[in-house]
Amino acid sequence: MSTLELLPAVDVRDGQAVRLVHGESGSETSYGSPLEAALAWQRSGAEWLHLVDLDAAFGTGDNRELIAEVAGAMDIKVELSGGIRDDASLAAALATGCTRVNLGTAALETPEWVAKVIAEHGDKIAVGLDVRGTTLRGRGWTRDGGDLYETLERLNSEGCARYVVTDIAKDGTLQGPNLELLRNVCAATDRPVVASGGVSSLDDLRAISELVPLGVEGAIVGKALYAKAFTLEEALEAVAR
Numbered sequence: 001m002s003t004l005e006l007l008p009a010v011d012v013r014d015g016q017a018v019r020l021v022h023g024e025s026g027s028e029t030s031y032g033s034p035l036e037a038a039l040a041w042q043r044s045g046a047e048w049l050h051l052v053d054l055d056a057a058f059g060t061g062d063n064r065e066l067i068a069e070v071a072g073a074m075d076i077k078v079e080l081s082g083g084i085r086d087d088a089s090l091a092a093a094l095a096t097g098c099t100r101v102n103l104g105t106a107a108l109e110t111p112e113w114v115a116k117v118i119a120e121h122g123d124k125i126a127v128g129l130d131v132r133g134t135t136l137r138g139r140g141w142t143r144d145g146g147d148l149y150e151t152l153e154r155l156n157s158e159g160c161a162r163y164v165v166t167d168i169a170k171d172g173t174l175q176g177p178n179l180e181l182l183r184n185v186c187a188a189t190d191r192p193v194v195a196s197g198g199v200s201s202l203d204d205l206r207a208i209s210e211l212v213p214l215g216v217e218g219a220i221v222g223k224a225l226y227a228k229a230f231t232l233e234e235a236l237e238a239v240a241r
C-alpha cells in the first residue's frame, strides 16, 4: 500500500507565516519568516510544501514575490494555493516552478475557465473543495459557492486530476480531521484526494493513512506542526509503511 504523503503548510499573510482559525481573516497567529518555515520543513524531510498566499485568497493584496522566492528556494515539490483565478495569476503561479496549483474560488465562479486550464495543464491543476457541511466556500472561504457533490461531479467529468478537501469547521482548530467527509468524497470520485484541516496528533495522521486504499493520497498539516504537537520527523515516521 502507498504511504500517505504529508504536506506541511506555510500560509502567508502580509509577508509572515501565519495560522488562522477556520480560515478567518483576523484570526492570525504569526510564526515569522515564510522562507525559514519552509526551509525548516524541507530540512525535516518533507517531500511536499503546501504554500498559500492568504492575501491573494482574501483579496487584500498578494505576496507574489515572496511566494516565488519561497517556491524557488525549495528542492521539494510545492503545491501553491490562494487567489489563482485567471490567466495572469495562473501564469505567475506556474512560473514559480511549483509542482501544481490549487484552484478554489475559480472552480465555483468561472467553471469554463477552470475546465479550459484542466484541459491545458492536466495534473498541474488541483481543485480545492473547501466546505462547511456540504456547501463549498470561495473568496478566502467567505462566500457560499454551491453544492460539494454537484461540483465534484462536474469537475470529474472535466478531467480534474486531484482534489484538496478542507472542512473549514476543522481548519486551524486542532480538533481532528473530518474522516467522514474524506470517505464521502472518495466515494464520489476516482481521483486522488488530499486531506486538509484539523490534524492534531499522530493518531489523526494514522487514521487518515487508513483511507489511502479509498483514494486519500496526502494530508496537509499546519497548526499541529507550528504548535509543536509533534515534529515533522515523527509524522513522517508515523505514516511510513
Ligand SMILES: O=C(O)c1ccccc1NCC(=O)[C@H](O)[C@H](O)COP(=O)(O)O
Pocket: 009, 010, 011, 019, 020, 023, 024, 050, 052, 054, 057, 058, 081, 082, 083, 104, 128, 140, 141, 166, 170, 171, 172, 173, 174, 196, 197, 198, 199, 220, 221, 222, 223, 224
Ligand atoms: O488554501 C487556501 O486557499 C485558503 C484560503 C483561505 C483560508 C485558508 C486557506 N488555506 C488554509 C490551508 O490550506 C491550511 O494551511 C490547511 O488547511 C492546514 O490546516 P490545519 O492543519 O488545520 O492548520
